[in-house]
Amino acid sequence: MAPPESWCEVGLNVRPNLHGLLRYPAMMVPKMQGDIIDAVLGVTGQDCRVLDPFVGSGTIMTEAIIRGLDFTGIDINPLAVLVCEAKAAIDAGADVNGAAKTVIHYLRTDIQETIDVEFNNRSKWFSDESAMHLSRVRRGIEQVADRAARKVLWTAFAETVRKSSNSRTSTYKLHIRKDDELVEGSRVASIFEDVLRQTLYRIEEYRKEHLAGRARKPKVRIICSDVRVAKLGKSAKQHDILVTSPPYGDNQTTIPYGQFSYLTLQWIPEIDLPAGWSSDHISNTHALDSSSLGGSKVGAMEKAETMKFTSPTFAAFVKTARNAGNTAAIQKVGCFTYDFLESLSQIRSQSSSSAHWILTTGNRTASGMRVPFDAICRDIVEFLGGKPIATLQRELPSKRMPSRNSVGEMITAEATLVAEFA
Incomplete structure (x- = not known):
């Protein structure tokens, strides 16, 4: 089934209002996900809860609450959860305008030259001047009494860190910018204020367009x-x-969400990080990614054997890899798909007996072999009792994924599986 053209558009207009608060890695297309939710609602009615077990920056969450649907999202990344909490706070009516005035007033009066945060290699990623100005912004946000409004401000702060640190913005991995691309520390405050203005505009746009006529306030x-x-x-x-x-x-070999989030998470006070976060996950630049799916290779061959009985597609992949002497591919893909199976099993065991699942996946390259993850995902869904009812194929107009001179080849297409559980 071919997708509509609106699902393949690119540019700023693709991510309106809250969808564009932070440039988070590999965000989904809001229009596409919203259309799919509407199609399912046409069959099920409104008495539904929407789940996203890999919630990221909250594209699905935003599309769900726009429709007045209750939502539960999960992510191991504290920054992702914080951004989602910020969007939920906006939807719930947090006074972000008042909070913004408090911060801007503080920035006009703070002349301290102290650096409030230190961590390993801080000076590599932030000059002393940048760190000083970021500290002022940080102190300004701390002046805001309302924790919900602070979450929104920390989201603007995260975008400021992304734009002003010494790490390149052209990749989600931590790589030092070229000398002629470094941002002067004196620009930090103006970058934050510009991001904040855009945030306030997006909030106003969202509230005008989506809150006035909504039938119910979602949980x-x-x-x-x-x-x-x-x-x-x-x-x-x-x-x-x-x-x-x-x-x-x-x-580590696809999109390093942990590396992307690491610098910002060093700056946000612990009191404002989400409940359940672990300091171990931000102890170094690789910790969060190592704790995510496929991050550990312990018991790799045993996990691969389990997956062979779960997924015929994976079993065929293993046979091809063994014939090629590619044990590394078996271990890498086996660990990841086993962890993915555990994830979906955990969700299925706790969700309603009646359910629809919509999963969008792509096929990456691991140790030189193309991984048929879309078909493996389908096998897992069927193993858990789901019945596939449709598959949508979409060519990607652009995707910030590993390039050919990195660890894998470019992912150029996605498959969206729709399945039902009775």
């Missing part, structure tokens, strides 16, 4: 946890709609 729960052990809690709804785009492989 939102965001869980900071490894999805493999997350507790969803009970829902009064009769039907669950799981909509997600899981990682396509281990973070």
Whole structure:
């Protein structure tokens, strides 16, 4: 089935209002996900809870609450959860305008030259001047009494860190910018104020367009946890709609969400990080990615054997890899798909017996072999009792994924599987 053209558009207009608060890695297309949710609602009715076990920056969450649907999201990354909490706070009516005035007034009066945060290699990623100005912004945000409004400000702060640190913005991995691309520390405050203005505009746009005529205020729960052990809690709804785009492989060789988040998480005070976050996950630049799906290779061959009985597609992949003497591919893909199976098993065990699942996946390259993750995902869904009812193929207009001179080849297409559980 071919997707509509609106699902393949690019540019700023693709991510309106809250969808564009932070340039988070590999964000989904809001229009596409919203259309799919609407199609499922046409069959199930409104008595549903929407789930996203890999919530990221909250594309699915935003599309769900726009429609007045209760939502539960999970992510191991504290920054992702914080951004989702910020969006939920905006939807709930947090006074962000008042909070912004407090911060701007503080920035006009703070002349301290202290640096409030230190961590390993801080001077590599932030000059002393940049760190001084970021410290002023940080102190300004701390002046805001309302924690919900602070979450929104920390999201603007995260975008400021992304734009002003010494790490390149052209990649989600931490790489030092070229000398002629470094941002002067004196520009930090103006960058923050510009991001804040854009944030306030997006909030106004969102509230005008989506809140006035909405029938009900949705219940939102965001869980900071490894999805493999997350507790969803009970829902009064009769039907669950799981909509997600899981990682396509281990973070270290696909998209390093942890590296992307590391610098910002060094700056945000612990009191404002989500409940359930672990300091171990931000102890170094690789810790969070190593704790994510496929990050550990312990018991790799045993996990691969388990997956062979779960997924015929994976079993065929292993046979091809063995014939090529590619043990590394078996171990890498086996660990990731096993962890992914555990994740979906955990969700299925806690969700409504009646459910629709919509999973968008892509096929990456691991150790020189193309991984048929879309077909493996389908096998896992069927193993858990789901019945596939449709598959949508979409060519990607652009995707910030590993390039040919990196660890893998470019992912150029995605598959969206729609399945139902009776």
